[in-house]
Amino acid sequence: xxxxxxxxxxxxxxxxxxxxxxxxxxxxxxxxxxxxxxxxxxxxxxxxxxxxxxxxxxxxxxxxxxxxxxxxxxxxxxxxxxxxxxxxxxxxxxxxxxxxxxxxxxxxxxxxxxxxxxxxxxxxxxxxxxxxxxxxxxxxxxxxxxxxxxxxxxxxxxxxxxxxxxxxxxxxxxxxxxxxxxxxxxxxxxxxxxxxxxxxxxxxxxxxxxxxxxxxxxxxxxxxxxxxxxxxxxxxxx
Amino acid sequence: xxxxxxxxxxxxxxxxxxxxxxxxxxxxxxxxxxxxxxxxxxxxxxxxxxxxxxxxxxxxxxxxxxxxxxxxxxxxxxxxxxxxxxxxxxxxxxxxxxxxxxxxxxxxxxxxxxxxxxxxxxxxxxxxxxxxxxxxxxxxxxxxxxxxxxxxxxxxxxxxxxxxxxxxxxxxxxxxxxxxxxxxxxxxxxxxxxxxxxxxxxxxxxxxxxxxxxxxxxxxxxxxxxxxxxxxxxxxxx
DNA sequence: GTAGTATTCAACCATTCAATTGATTACTGT
DNA sequence: ACAGTAATCAATTGAATGGTTGAATACTAC
Numbered sequence: 001x002x003x004x005x006x007x008x009x010x011x012x013x014x015x016x017x018x019x020x021x022x023x024x025x026x027x028x029x030x031x032x033x034x035x036x037x038x039x040x041x042x043x044x045x046x047x048x049x050x051x052x053x054x055x056x057x058x059x060x061x062x063x064x065x066x067x068x069x070x071x072x073x074x075x076x077x078x079x080x081x082x083x084x085x086x087x088x089x090x091x092x093x094x095x096x097x098x099x100x101x102x103x104x105x106x107x108x109x110x111x112x113x114x115x116x117x118x119x120x121x122x123x124x125x126x127x128x129x130x131x132x133x134x135x136x137x138x139x140x141x142x143x144x145x146x147x148x149x150x151x152x153x154x155x156x157x158x159x160x161x162x163x164x165x166x167x168x169x170x171x172x173x174x175x176x177x178x179x180x181x182x183x184x185x186x187x188x189x190x191x192x193x194x195x196x197x198x199x200x201x202x203x204x205x206x207x208x209x210x211x212x213x214x215x216x217x218x219x220x221x222x223x224x225x226x227x228x229x230x231x232x233x234x235x236x237x238x
Numbered sequence: 239x240x241x242x243x244x245x246x247x248x249x250x251x252x253x254x255x256x257x258x259x260x261x262x263x264x265x266x267x268x269x270x271x272x273x274x275x276x277x278x279x280x281x282x283x284x285x286x287x288x289x290x291x292x293x294x295x296x297x298x299x300x301x302x303x304x305x306x307x308x309x310x311x312x313x314x315x316x317x318x319x320x321x322x323x324x325x326x327x328x329x330x331x332x333x334x335x336x337x338x339x340x341x342x343x344x345x346x347x348x349x350x351x352x353x354x355x356x357x358x359x360x361x362x363x364x365x366x367x368x369x370x371x372x373x374x375x376x377x378x379x380x381x382x383x384x385x386x387x388x389x390x391x392x393x394x395x396x397x398x399x400x401x402x403x404x405x406x407x408x409x410x411x412x413x414x415x416x417x418x419x420x421x422x423x424x425x426x427x428x429x430x431x432x433x434x435x436x437x438x439x440x441x442x443x444x445x446x447x448x449x450x451x452x453x454x455x456x457x458x459x460x461x462x463x464x465x466x467x468x469x470x471x472x473x474x475x476x
Numbered sequence: 477g478t479a480g481t482a483t484t485c486a487a488c489c490a491t492t493c494a495a496t497t498g499a500t501t502a503c504t505g506t
Numbered sequence: 507a508c509a510g511t512a513a514t515c516a517a518t519t520g521a522a523t524g525g526t527t528g529a530a531t532a533c534t535a536c
Binding site: 001004005006008009010011012013014015016017018019020021022023024025026027029030033050066067068083084086087089090093094095096097098100101102104105108109112184186 | 239242243244246247248249250251252253254255256257258259260261262263264265267268271288304305306321322324325327328331332333334335336338339340342343346347350422424
């Protein structure tokens with residue numbers, strides 16, 4: 001191998017390593033995960049990930065250095081977002097590789113969620129059909145902004161902190177399927193706990209490995225609006 | 239957020255970061271790239287990547303720690319291989335993300351290959367059809383072991399070092415399309431140079447972004463065997 | 477067993493990295 | 507202009523990393 005060939009290879013792999021370095025820190029992965037849900041300000045990211053603002057800013061600049069995220073100045077705030085959908089897809093591939101290869105992940109998950117594996121048995125296709133046929137209510141418990149940035153079709157949005165005082169929006173004669181950011185987000189677990197305590201039949205929709213397909217499936221965007229016919233339930237515009 | 243939730247998240251993201259750390263070093267990426275072509279001993283990897291054996295061994299152990307590769311002791315040698323196909327797919331997704339987002343990569347590539355972009359215009363589908371119809375010869379110039387571990391269907395194998403003395407195996411009335419490990423491997427570029435000097439019509443098959451699809455397409459494996467009818471040309475068994 | 481080879485281990489240095497702290501810049505509303 | 511807020515920058519700390527070197531281990535061939 002000539003010296004110039006080696007220089008070329010070194011240069012090329014060093015470039016690709018920029019992406020690897022960007023996703024080699026747990027905190028940056030958490031930030032990236034959040035950004036895959038919706039764009040956010042530095043401050044919002046910092047509080048969501050339990051980091052100092054300065055530290056968050058530095059991590060975001062590493063992510064930006066690898067061109068995974070972009071920043072836009074909006075008045076007093078700087079809004080970060082993933083640079084393009086391919087970034088989210090990469091993140092999901094990486095996550096699913098981790099799920100496939102790292103037994104520790106399932107172990108940690110099981111330890112935390114208590115091995116109940118609440119939901120999991122029902123296939124996602126079946127699930128979505130049941131929701132369309134009105135046998136179940138799909139509930140998105142993430143913050144409203146994330147719902148607005150994209151959600152599963154047919155889902156209604158009640159952010160977890162508002163859930164207790166908005167229970168009457170949920171029909172009591174159907175099962176509630178709560179979902180949030182993915183298999184490692186705890187919002188839906190808390191929602192299910194609360195709903196069950198209130199007498200609902202509630203399951204956690206894990207949105208696990210199939211995140212990809214689900215997000216590939218018809219995703220709904222935009223503003224949610226009240227449906228006049230029903231009891232104040234927020235439904236998505238299709 | 240409760241303390242236990244935070245611990246859970248930290249633990250989970252730390253696990254995923256293991257994969258990120260594994261692919262955050264240029265050298266490890268080069269090793270992984272080589273392993274995606276075919277399994278190899280530490281020594282073979284070290285010499286292919288211009289590293290000391292000890293250093294290679296350490297990098298491989300990092301990759302193994304992230305469960306991306308597996309090692310098997312075979313007599314005096316330790317053979318490393320990618321743990322499962324999903325690893326190669328992840329690597330390709332990462333590479334294609336880099337190609338999409340990092341302008342530097344195309345720049346470095348152009349600088350090295352001289353901007354000729356030898357091949358690129360012809361779509362891969364078209365290309366493969368032309369090969370099947372006998373209008374072109376598809377030539378794999380990688381080492382024989384890599385060819386045996388998997389190659390494009392219809393390709394014949396002549397490792398670059400043997401090319402000069404095996405030119406008579408290539409029909410002179412057809413175009414030769416040489417390929418190697420991918421868009422950043424220089425073997426095929428050298429092959430094209432040699433072939434053109436010898437009066438062949440030769441193009442480099444870049445196997446760029448579409449690596450995925452190509453590798454997803456019918457890949458041929460196993461032992462190559464001589465075809466009695468033709469002039470000693472090695473063809474793949476289908 | 478002995479010699480020789482492939483790999484890993486252990487100790488070491490230089491560099492890089494994550495996170496904290498305090499200062500600085502950029503913008504908004506009054 | 508001034509105060510207040512969001513974000514970044516700069517400097518520092520301790521920990522982790524990449525790479526080298528030389529010794530130790532595991533296996534093969536004789």
